[in-house]
Amino acid sequence: MKYVDEFRNHALAQKLFAEIGRRATRPWVIMEVCGGQTHSIVKYGLDQLLPPGIELAHGPGCPVCVTSLELIDRAHALARRPEVIFCSFGDMLRVPGSEGDLFGIRAQGGDVRVVYSPLDCLKLARENPNRRVVFFAIGFETTAPANAMSVWQARAQGIRNYSILVSHVTVPPAMIAILESPANRVQAFLGAGHVCAVMGYEEYEPLAARYQVPIVVTGFEPLDLLEGILAAVRQLEQGRHEVENSYARVVSRGGNPEARRMIFRVFEPCDRAWRGIGVIAGSGYRLREEFHDFDAARLFDLDAIVSTEPETCISGLVLQGARRPHECPEFGTRCTPETPLGATMVSAEGACAAYYNYGRHLRP
Amino acid sequence: MCLAVPGKIVELRDDGGVPMARVDFGGVSRDACMAYLPDAKPGEYVLVHVGFAISSVDEEEALRTLADLAELDEISGLE
Numbered sequence: 001m002k003y004v005d006e007f008r009n010h011a012l013a014q015k016l017f018a019e020i021g022r023r024a025t026r027p028w029v030i031m032e033v034c035g036g037q038t039h040s041i042v043k044y045g046l047d048q049l050l051p052p053g054i055e056l057a058h059g060p061g062c063p064v065c066v067t068s069l070e071l072i073d074r075a076h077a078l079a080r081r082p083e084v085i086f087c088s089f090g091d092m093l094r095v096p097g098s099e100g101d102l103f104g105i106r107a108q109g110g111d112v113r114v115v116y117s118p119l120d121c122l123k124l125a126r127e128n129p130n131r132r133v134v135f136f137a138i139g140f141e142t143t144a145p146a147n148a149m150s151v152w153q154a155r156a157q158g159i160r161n162y163s164i165l166v167s168h169v170t171v172p173p174a175m176i177a178i179l180e181s182p183a184n185r186v187q188a189f190l191g192a193g194h195v196c197a198v199m200g201y202e203e204y205e206p207l208a209a210r211y212q213v214p215i216v217v218t219g220f221e222p223l224d225l226l227e228g229i230l231a232a233v234r235q236l237e238q239g240r241h242e243v244e245n246s247y248a249r250v251v252s253r254g255g256n257p258e259a260r261r262m263i264f265r266v267f268e269p270c271d272r273a274w275r276g277i278g279v280i281a282g283s284g285y286r287l288r289e290e291f292h293d294f295d296a297a298r299l300f301d302l303d304a305i306v307s308t309e310p311e312t313c314i315s316g317l318v319l320q321g322a323r324r325p326h327e328c329p330e331f332g333t334r335c336t337p338e339t340p341l342g343a344t345m346v347s348a349e350g351a352c353a354a355y356y357n358y359g360r361h362l363r364p
Numbered sequence: 365m366c367l368a369v370p371g372k373i374v375e376l377r378d379d380g381g382v383p384m385a386r387v388d389f390g391g392v393s394r395d396a397c398m399a400y401l402p403d404a405k406p407g408e409y410v411l412v413h414v415g416f417a418i419s420s421v422d423e424e425e426a427l428r429t430l431a432d433l434a435e436l437d438e439i440s441g442l443e
Contacts, residue, residue, distance in 0.1 A: 001390035003370040003409060003421050006430055015436045036366050063365045089414070091365060117415025119382075119397060139414075142366040145400055146416040153382065194366040197411060197419040220367075223433065249426040250411055250419050259400040259418060349365055 003249070007221030016226035017049055023233045027053035029185045030232050031178070031321050033171060034140075034192035035062030035349030036220050042354040044222045046229075054233065057185065057321030060174050060274065061192050063138045064091045064347035065319060067167045068273040070307040072097040075136050075165055077305055078296060079110045085128060087121045088136040090114045095346050098307050118150035118164075125154070125162040134296045137164040142194040144168055144285060145259035148266035151287065151294045163296040166286055169272055171195050172203055173283035179211045183322050188232040190218040190225070193247040198263075200255030204243045212241040219247040266291055275343055276309065276316025313342035318351050325352040325360070332361030368413035370421050371396075373406045387412055 032038055038058045041047050047056045060066055076097045079086035086102070093102040093114065106112040111131075115121055118135055125133040137147040147164060154162040171192055178184055191204060196217045204215045214235035218228030228246045235242060245251055263285070272284025287295045296302075312330060317323040325331050325344070335341040337353050344350035348357070355361065371387035376398065378384070383398040387410065396412045401420060404410055409421040 001370070002372070003426060004390075006426070009430075012430070012433045012436075015433060019436050034366055061366070089365070116394075117397070119415060138365070140366055142368065142413055142418065145418065146397070146414045149397065149399060149416070156381070192366060194368045194411070194413060194418070197368070223429075227429070227433070249422045249429060256400050256418055258402065259416075262400070347365070 004221060007219070007223040009223060013222055013226060016223065016230055020054065020226065020230050020233055021051040023230065023237055024051050024054055025237060027055065028187050028233060028236050029055045029057050030188045030190060030229060031057040031059045031186040032190040032218070032225070033059040033061045033175065034195070035065065035347065035351075036194070037061070037190060037192070037218065037225060038351050039349045039354050040220050040222065040225060042358050042360070045358070046222060046225055050229070054229065058318065058351040059321060060178070060277065060319040061140065061171065062319075062344070062347050062349040063140055063143070063167070063169055064095060065315065065343040065350045066169055066274040066277065067092075067095070067138055067343070068275045069097065069309050070273065070305065071165070071167050073307045074297070074302040074305045076100070076102065076105055077302065078134050078165065078300060079105045079112050083132050085111045085113060085124055085131050085133045086136070087113045087115045087124065087133060089138065091347050092136055092138060094340070095343050096340060118147050119153065121150060121162060122154055122157065122159055125159050129161060131161065133162045135162070135164045136167065138167045140168075140192070140195050141170055141199045141263070142197065144263045144267060145198060145256075148262045151266050151291055152262065154294060155291070160293075163294045163299050164287070165296040168267065168285035169274065170269070170283055170285065172207060173280050174274070175207060177277070177280045177283075178320055179213065181320065186213070186321055188214040188216070188236055190228045190232065191215050191243075193217055193219040193224070193251060196247070196251045196255060198256050198259045200253050201243050201245060201251065202253055208241050208243050214241050215243045217243070217245045217247050217251050219250065274319070276313065276319055310341070315342035315344040315352070318344050325355040328352075332356060366413065368411045368418060370409050370411050372409050373404055375406055385417065387417070
């Protein structure tokens with residue numbers, strides 16, 4: 001496939017590994033922010049082929065993993081209601097709430113549907129005027145324009161039986177939370193390429209300067225990732241801390257202005273609880289007041305559902321790069337993708353699931 | 365979750381006021397909403413995420429990256 005296969009070229013990857021080895025004179029910890037990047041790194045074994053001392057810490061950029069237990073329990077309560085058609089991206093179906101998952105609810109008769117695009121929900125709403133269609137709007141800035149458009153179009157088309165349960169999270173506040181943690185080990189970031197495709201990378205510039213941390217906007221194919229790592233190592237070795245774009249075929253400094261405009265027409269920033277981490281100020285989006293008629297949390301009065309996290313799962317530490325999946329005593333024994341204790345073992349982009357699926361429980 | 369796949373625009377259409385495209389992903393074609401890339405044309409490559417084109421793929425930048433990588437040890441050898 002064009003723009004994919006070329007960026008998996010073995011000979012060029014070897015050159016990049018060699019160059020990283022030439023540049024790195026001491027150990028560095030580099031965090032890839034996005035769960036999609038984590039998945040690629042573990043799938044291709046890039047972390048195991050890097051020179052010793054270059055450590056990749058896996059970041060919090062998996063929306064499935066960071067959606068709070070409370071919000072998942074609220075989603076499950078909605079999905080159990082007979083008048084509701086509950087729509088979700090496929091990744092969320094196996095995420096455990098306090099009592100089971102969406103697959104279990106579907107097996108018990110709940111009307112749970114997987115959608116490819118949030119616009120599919122509008123079609124469902126039109127076709128089922130006597131039902132209430134609720135979409136579980138999860139995701140980072142990459143997904144926010146799509147979810148925002150579904151609400152914008154619902155209003156424009158006069159669709160009244162559509163609402164969204166918003167669980168949006170944003171990247172920069174999470175990076176700040178990691179950098180400000182006393183346990184932080186991260187010295188450079190690989191920025192999330194597709195978040196930056198929408199948002200651009202201007203907002204990372206003050207962050208790089210303030211925390212003196214290199215941030216390299218990075219793609220998802222093996223060559224993209226190695227190029228990002230090389231750029232980060234070069235900066236670290238030279239004592240620089242700049243925002244650099246290693247994904248120029250997709251990302252520009254200003255991002256996608258049309259998409260950004262739609263995000264902020266429909267959403268506004270809010271505080272958000274991250275599963276396993278806690279509340280991070282200003283790290284989410286919620287619907288603006290003029291769209292409250294499309295806010296499932298208001299329409300269905302879900303405030304009574306309050307949940308607390310079980311304590312055995314260390315996913316919060318994994319999501320902040322403080323622990324690696326196989327350092328958890330439950331990893332690969334009590335906790336597997338079939339019987340996950342936490343969301344990082346559910347999503348294909350969760351670090352625990354990536355480690356398990358690519359055999360790291362057998363050979364860390 | 366932020367998975368986005370590059371595909372080639374086959375045709376554009378208007379779907380009740382929403383600009384849409386048929387996009388080909390190496391032989392598999394799907395619909396994508398084009399509201400965020402209003403100037404994209406058939407034949408161009410776009411990155412599609414949850415049914416929305418979010419970015420154009422810049423061919424010149426892609427080729428430049430690959431050319432830079434191909435020259436990597438020559439550059440390093442000169443320094």
